Amino acid sequence: MISENTQRTKYVLGDLLSSSVAWFCFNCMRYSLDLIHSGFTSLGAFLSSPIVLTGQIVFPLLMMAVYYLSGYYNDVFHKSRVQEFFTTLWSTGIITLLIYFLALINDATPRRRFNYEMIAVLWGTLFVFTYLVRCIFTSYTSRMIKSRRWSFNTLIIGRGAAGVAFGNKLDTMPRSLGYKIVGYVSIPGENDVKDMSLPCYTLDQIKEACSENNVKELIVVPTRQMPEAVLDTVNQLFELNLPIKITPDRLNMTLSNARISDMVGDPLVDISSSSMSEGSKNIKRLLGIIISFLVLVLLSPLLLAVAIAIKIDSPGPVFYNQERIGLHNIPFFIHKFRSMRQDAENGSGPQLTTDDDPRVTRVGRFLRKYRIDELPQFWNVIKGDMAIVGPRPERQYYIEQITKRAPSYALLHQVRPGITSLGMVKYGYAQNVDQMIERLRYDLLYLENMTLLNDFKIMVYTIKTIVTGKGM
Numbered sequence: 001m002i003s004e005n006t007q008r009t010k011y012v013l014g015d016l017l018s019s020s021v022a023w024f025c026f027n028c029m030r031y032s033l034d035l036i037h038s039g040f041t042s043l044g045a046f047l048s049s050p051i052v053l054t055g056q057i058v059f060p061l062l063m064m065a066v067y068y069l070s071g072y073y074n075d076v077f078h079k080s081r082v083q084e085f086f087t088t089l090w091s092t093g094i095i096t097l098l099i100y101f102l103a104l105i106n107d108a109t110p111r112r113r114f115n116y117e118m119i120a121v122l123w124g125t126l127f128v129f130t131y132l133v134r135c136i137f138t139s140y141t142s143r144m145i146k147s148r149r150w151s152f153n154t155l156i157i158g159r160g161a162a163g164v165a166f167g168n169k170l171d172t173m174p175r176s177l178g179y180k181i182v183g184y185v186s187i188p189g190e191n192d193v194k195d196m197s198l199p200c201y202t203l204d205q206i207k208e209a210c211s212e213n214n215v216k217e218l219i220v221v222p223t224r225q226m227p228e229a230v231l232d233t234v235n236q237l238f239e240l241n242l243p244i245k246i247t248p249d250r251l252n253m254t255l256s257n258a259r260i261s262d263m264v265g266d267p268l269v270d271i272s273s274s275s276m277s278e279g280s281k282n283i284k285r286l287l288g289i290i291i292s293f294l295v296l297v298l299l300s301p302l303l304l305a306v307a308i309a310i311k312i313d314s315p316g317p318v319f320y321n322q323e324r325i326g327l328h329n330i331p332f333f334i335h336k337f338r339s340m341r342q343d344a345e346n347g348s349g350p351q352l353t354t355d356d357d358p359r360v361t362r363v364g365r366f367l368r369k370y371r372i373d374e375l376p377q378f379w380n381v382i383k384g385d386m387a388i389v390g391p392r393p394e395r396q397y398y399i400e401q402i403t404k405r406a407p408s409y410a411l412l413h414q415v416r417p418g419i420t421s422l423g424m425v426k427y428g429y430a431q432n433v434d435q436m437i438e439r440l441r442y443d444l445l446y447l448e449n450m451t452l453l454n455d456f457k458i459m460v461y462t463i464k465t466i467v468t469g470k471g472m
Contacts, residue, residue, distance in 0.1 A: 001150050007076040007141070014133040015067050019060040022129035026122050027052060033117065059099055063126070066095050069286065071278025077145070077152075077178070079138050087279075088134060092126040151180035152216040155209065157233060159184045159192040159200055163221040166247065167198075182213045187222055189229045203236055210240055219268065220246040228407045234271065235403055235410030238329035244272035272328070274415045276450040284452060288388050292378035299375065306337055306363075306372060313363040316342030319376060324393035327416045332385040334393060335376040339364025350397045354431045371466050377419045389455040390418025391443040398433060406437045408444060415447065420462040422446040422454075 024047075031046045040046040047053075067073070070091040072084075100119055144150040156167045167181040183199040185206055186192055192200070201209045209215065218237055222230050230246075237244050245268035276284070296303070307318045320338040323331050344359040345351055353360065353368075360368065367373040380386040386393070391412040394402070402409045423442035430436040446454070 008073050010137055011073060011076055014137055016064055018129040018133040019063040022126045023059050026125045029121055063095050066091055069282045071282050074278040084134060084138060088131045092130055093123055096123040145178040146175040148176045152178050153182045153213050154179040154217040154219060155183050155185055155215050156181055156219050156221055157185045158221040159186045160190040161193060164193045166221045187229060187233050218242050218244045231407030231410045238413040241328045245270050272414055274450050280452055288381045292381040295378050309363045310338055314361045325396055325399055326385055326393055329413045335379055337367055337373040339367050339373045350395055352431050374419055387416040387418045389420055389458050390416050392421050392424060393417035401433050402436055406440055409440055412443055422458055425458055425461045
């Protein structure tokens with residue numbers, strides 16, 4: 001079985017080669033069709049000119065950047081031919097417009113037809129060469145998977161009759177979907193099937209099982225509708241950082257706009273990642289890094305002033321670092337300006353902030369009102385722990401209480417937590433677990449409607465909250 005990195009490298013090198021060849025061929029056609037008017041005496045003179053040689057290096061790299069942002073390299077095994085066609089079509093279209101306005105607009109003539117011809121020739125050339133190479137790789141990959149020469153070690157979460165039947169069905173399909181069942185895991189409360197030929201594990205053994213069997217996929221197949229037990233199980237699976245799929249007919253709950261991962265045979269719903277497109281995810285991550293870097297640089301005088309004010313106001317460190325639970329249930333340390341006394345939780349365990357909380361310092365009250373205490377979290381965004389917009393991260397202590405009463409909270413771990421969120425905009429800070437559960441419905445609503453446009457709207461509303469001082 002080829003590794004994911006090797007497969008991704010094949011696609012990247014294939015795109016780089018096709019982009020270079022396509023740009024070279026475009027320049028040849030550009031000269032032959034008389035789409036340039038720079039007075040070159042021959043094709044060789046044109047192709048060997050410094051500006052064309054520079055473009056032969058620069059523009060294929062620009063194309064690769066757009067291909068990366070399109071999300072094409074995120075999943076290198078389970079590609080849809082239709083989706084691949086349209087992804088290639090619109091990404092090469094964007095590249096065409098970028099190149100036209102960056103380099104080719106100087107070749108434009110008053111005769112509009114020549115400008116349209118130049119754009120059409122470039123778009124067509126880029127699309128044909130790029131899609132041809134991609135189609136070859138994807139077709140080969142599909143054949144290898146369907147013939148079972150390539151497969152992905154998979155654990156079935158569910159040892160009941162439904163889980164075993166589903167595993168047998170996957171193993172006996174005429175055309176494989178790529179899943180090689182290597183074992184089963186019990187869901188608490190199920191009636192397990194006895195005398196199984198494959199290894200069986202408990203949830204406590206699943207980490208070891210995944211490591212020993214080099215597991216790449218998890219499929220949840222509960223015997224009956226047990227939303228609480230299944231969601232509790234799913235919550236424990238997130239930290240494995242593996243794709244988690246579920247049979248939708250087996251669970252009566254809101255799965256958000258989860259993606260259908262397999263259209264052939266029984267559809268499986270991917271609940272380990274959000275419904276946002278792969279391209280949007282990459283763009284969101286890139287924008288998050290750029291915006292966070294600019295915020296930290298531009299507001300550095302304010303950050304320094306806040307640090308000095310905190311030191312003068314009360315004894316203790318400037319920053320407050322606290323463990324929170326993030327993407328795929330993985331813990332990380334969130335960074336904030338300290339707004340409370342240093343001994344705010346000494347000996348009393350985790351406590352939420354309330355109105356007129358005596359633990360909040362004078363400077364801290366101002367910082368919390370305008371959410372200035374949250375600014376260091378932009379460093380969390382750069383590190384990849386958080387996003388600018390996403391459900392607010394909580395401590396494990398409170399997550400355990402929330403999931404007992406609202407198991408759907410587990411679904412929030414499929415995305416990076418955020419500095420701000422729909423819940424923070426619509427509800428604000430929670431002062432107890434009841435309010436956390438109330439705010440949860442806004443976070444689930446966000447999960448169902450994740451788009452870059454909605455993220456932008458939430459950021460605008462957050463800025464309004466900050467300006468009006470409604471942070472507490």
